[in-house]
Amino acid sequence: MEVTAEAKRIMVVALGKLYSSRTQRGGLRLHRSLLLTMVMKSARDMYHAAQETEWAAAEEQQPPTEEPTGAQIELQEGKPLTSPGNEVENSPTMLRRDADNKENMSPPRPTQHSRKRRGKAAVEPDFLPCKKAKLEQKNVPQQLILSTVLLCEYMNCSSEVGAPPAPMPVQRAIAAC
Amino acid sequence: MGEDAESPKINHTFLRDYVTEADVISTVEFNQTGDLLATGDKGGRVVIFQRETESKGESEEVGETGDSGEYNVYSTFQSHEPDFDYLKSLEIEEKINKIRWLPQQNAAHFLLSTNDKTIKLWKVSERDKRPEGYNLKDEEGRLKDISTITSLQVPVLKPTDLMVEVRPRRVFSNGHTYHVNSISVNSDGETYLSADDLRINMWHLGITDRSFNIVDIKPANMEDLTEVITAAEFHPHHCHLFVYSSSKGTLRLCDMRSSALCDRHTKLFEEPEDPGSRSFFSEIISSVSDVKFSHSGRYLLTRDYLTAKVWDLNMDKGPVETYQVHEYLRSKLCSLYENDCIFDKFECVWNSSDSVIMTGAYNSFFRMFDRETGRGVTLEAWRESSKPRAVLRTRRVYSGGKRRRGDVGVDSLDFTKKILHMAWHPSENIIAIAATNNLYIFQDRVNPETQLQ
Numbered sequence: 001m002e003v004t005a006e007a008k009r010i011m012v013v014a015l016g017k018l019y020s021s022r023t024q025r026g027g028l029r030l031h032r033s034l035l036l037t038m039v040m041k042s043a044r045d046m047y048h049a050a051q052e053t054e055w056a057a058a059e060e061q062q063p064p065t066e067e068p069t070g071a072q073i074e075l076q077e078g079k080p081l082t083s084p085g086n087e088v089e090n091s092p093t094m095l096r097r098d099a100d101n102k103e104n105m106s107p108p109r110p111t112q113h114s115r116k117r118r119g120k121a122a123v124e125p126d127f128l129p130c131k132k133a134k135l136e137q138k139n140v141p142q143q144l145i146l147s148t149v150l151l152c153e154y155m156n157c158s159s160e161v162g163a164p165p166a167p168m169p170v171q172r173a174i175a176a177c
Numbered sequence: 178m179g180e181d182a183e184s185p186k187i188n189h190t191f192l193r194d195y196v197t198e199a200d201v202i203s204t205v206e207f208n209q210t211g212d213l214l215a216t217g218d219k220g221g222r223v224v225i226f227q228r229e230t231e232s233k234g235e236s237e238e239v240g241e242t243g244d245s246g247e248y249n250v251y252s253t254f255q256s257h258e259p260d261f262d263y264l265k266s267l268e269i270e271e272k273i274n275k276i277r278w279l280p281q282q283n284a285a286h287f288l289l290s291t292n293d294k295t296i297k298l299w300k301v302s303e304r305d306k307r308p309e310g311y312n313l314k315d316e317e318g319r320l321k322d323i324s325t326i327t328s329l330q331v332p333v334l335k336p337t338d339l340m341v342e343v344r345p346r347r348v349f350s351n352g353h354t355y356h357v358n359s360i361s362v363n364s365d366g367e368t369y370l371s372a373d374d375l376r377i378n379m380w381h382l383g384i385t386d387r388s389f390n391i392v393d394i395k396p397a398n399m400e401d402l403t404e405v406i407t408a409a410e411f412h413p414h415h416c417h418l419f420v421y422s423s424s425k426g427t428l429r430l431c432d433m434r435s436s437a438l439c440d441r442h443t444k445l446f447e448e449p450e451d452p453g454s455r456s457f458f459s460e461i462i463s464s465v466s467d468v469k470f471s472h473s474g475r476y477l478l479t480r481d482y483l484t485a486k487v488w489d490l491n492m493d494k495g496p497v498e499t500y501q502v503h504e505y506l507r508s509k510l511c512s513l514y515e516n517d518c519i520f521d522k523f524e525c526v527w528n529s530s531d532s533v534i535m536t537g538a539y540n541s542f543f544r545m546f547d548r549e550t551g552r553g554v555t556l557e558a559w560r561e562s563s564k565p566r567a568v569l570r571t572r573r574v575y576s577g578g579k580r581r582r583g584d585v586g587v588d589s590l591d592f593t594k595k596i597l598h599m600a601w602h603p604s605e606n607i608i609a610i611a612a613t614n615n616l617y618i619f620q621d622r623v624n625p626e627t628q629l630q
Contacts (some may be wrong), residue, residue, distance in 0.1 A: 009512070025270055027265070027267035027269075029355075030375070031407065031464075032520055034404075034405055034424060035461045035520065039458065039461060043457055
C-alpha cells in the first residue's frame with residue numbers, strides 16, 4: 001500500500017513541478033521536464049502494477065457473482081466490504097477508477113473526485129478549465145486523461161496555485177519547447 | 178563576491194544570510210597558466226581575479242617559491258544582459274552558464290562566456306601607458322587653433338595607472354534553440370563547441386554567423402524524446418575527438434573525421450544498471466551532470482547525483498573507478514526530489530597530475546578522492562570555520578556506526594548550501610570553490626607545486 005501512496009504522491013509532485021516550471025524565468029527546462037516525466041511514468045507504472053496485484057488479491061477474496069465485468073464502480077463499492085484494509089485508500093481507489101474507467105466512460109468525472117479530495121481548498125475551483133476542456137476533446141490519448149485527472153487533484157489540494165494555465169498533456173508540454 | 182575577509186564580530190547574521198540571487202556564482206574557471214581566475218554569476222557579470230606575483234612576507238616557508246600569491250580582483254564586467262525571445266514569449270536568463278579561457282597567444286587574454294542562448298568572446302587587455310604631448314590637440318583632447326601651433330611635437334607614451342579593458346570581440350548568437358549547457362575550446366586553437374539539450378554546434382572563433390551542427394539527437398517526434406545532452410568537451414590533445422554525456426548516464430565519444438554529423442558515436446560508455454538498486458528516482462540520479470577529460474586525455478571523469486566515476490577511454494563497458502560522494506543520501510531521495518535538490522548539477526574536476534578528483538556536495542562540503550588509495554576526504558567551504566591561512570580540517574557526515582565529535586548528522590545537513598561549481602589550478606594545488614555567492618580559494622601549503630610529470 002505504501003507503494004501506491006508513494007507513487008501517487010510522486011506523480012502529483014511531478015505534475016506540480018512541471019506546471020510551475022512553465023512560469024519559471026528562462027523558459028521550460030527540457031532536461032528537468034524530461035526527468036520529471038520519466039519519474040511520473042515510472043511511478044505510474046509501479047502504481048498500476050501494485051494496483052493490479054491488489055485486484056488479483058481482491059478478486060480471489062470476492063465471491064464470483066459480485067465481480068463486475070466492466071464498470072469499475074461496482075468493484076469499488078464491493079471492495080471495502082471484502083478488503084477492510086483498503087478502506088483508508090479512498091484516493092488511490094478513486095484514482096484507479098479514473099485511470100481505468102477511461103475505457104468504459106467517455107467523459108471522465110473529475111468533479112466528483114475533486115469534491116471528495118477537497119481538504120485544504122475551501123471551494124471547488126470551478127474556474128479550472130481543465131475539466132470542461134477535456135470533455136470536449138475527442139481524440140484524447142489515455143495517458144493524457146490520467147495526467148489531467150492527476151492535475152485536477154493536485155490543483156484542488158494545493159492552495160498555492162495561482163491562475164491555473166490551460167492544462168497541457170505532459171508529452172505536449174515537452175514538445176512545446 | 179570575492180575573497181572572504183574577516184568581518185567584524187557584529188551580529189549581522191540575518192543580513193549576512195541574505196543572498197541576492199544575482200550574486201550567486203554559477204561558474205568558475207582558471208586560465209591555462211592559472212594566473213587568472215574567472216567567475217560568472219547569475220546576474221550575468223564576470224569577475225576576473227589575478228594572482229599576485231610577489232609573495233607575502235610572513236608566509237615564507239621552506240620550500241615555497243615566490244609565486245604563492247593571493248588572488249585579487251583584476252576586472253569586472255557585465256557579460257550578458259537579460260534578454261527576451263519575442264517569438265516564444267520567453268525570458269532568456271542572463272546567468273553565465275560557463276566560462277572557458279582561450280590559450281594565450283599575445284599580451285591580451287581571451288575568454289568565452291555563455292548564457293542559455295548566446296556565446297560571447299571577450300578580450301581582456303591591459304593598458305598601462307598613454308600617449309601624451311599631442312601636437313594638434315590640447316590636454317582635454319580638443320583640437321587646437323592651427324594658428325597657435327608653432328612647433329612639431331611627437332606624442333610620447335608615458336606610463337599611467339594600470340587599466341584593464343574588457344571588450345566583446347565576437348557574439349555567437351542564434352545557434353541554439355535549447356539551453357546551452359557547455360562550451361569547450363578545441364586544442365586546435367581555432368574552433369570551439371557549444372552544446373545544448375539536443376544539439377552540439379562547432380564554431381570557428383572568427384566566424385559568428387555560421388556554425389556546424391555536429392550532433393543532433395532531437396527525435397522527429399518530440400514525444401519520443403528519451404534523453405538529452407548534459408555536458409560536452411573536446412579532447413585536450415586530439416582536435417577531432419569530443420565527448421558528450423547524456424541524461425541516461427551514458428557517454429559518447431565522437432570522432433569528427435568519421436562523418437560531418439556525429440550522431441553515431443565512435444564509442445559508447447555505459448555502465449549496466451544494477452537491477453537491485455532500481456527505484457522511482459533511478460533515472461534522475463543516473464543523469465550525468467558533468468564530464469571532464471583528464472589532463473592526460475586518457476580518462477574521463479563524470480558526476481551523477483550520488484557518485485563520481487572515472488572511465489578509461491579504452492574501456493567502454495563501465496567505469497574503472499567509482500567514488501561514493503554522499504551515499505547517505507540514497508535513502509533520502511524522496512525528500513530531495515520534493516525539495517528539488519535531486520536536480521542539482523554538481524561539477525567535478527581533476528587535479529593537475531590526474532591523481533586526485535574533486536567534486537561538491539551539500540552543507541558547504543566538498544569531497545576529494547585520491548585515486549591511488551581510493552580514499553576520500555570531506556572538506557568544508559564555510560567562513561565560520563575557515564579563517565584566512567587556517568588549515569582546513571576534514572569533516573565527516575555521520576550516517577551510522579561510531580559517531581565522532583564534530584560529525585554532522587545527515588538530517589542536519591543544510592541542503593541550501595550546495596557546492597556546485599569549482600576549479601583546480603592547472604599546475605598547482607590551488608582550488609577555487611564557489612559556495613553560493615562566495616568564492617573560496619584554498620592553497621596547499623605543504624605541496625604548493627605539483628608539476629605535471
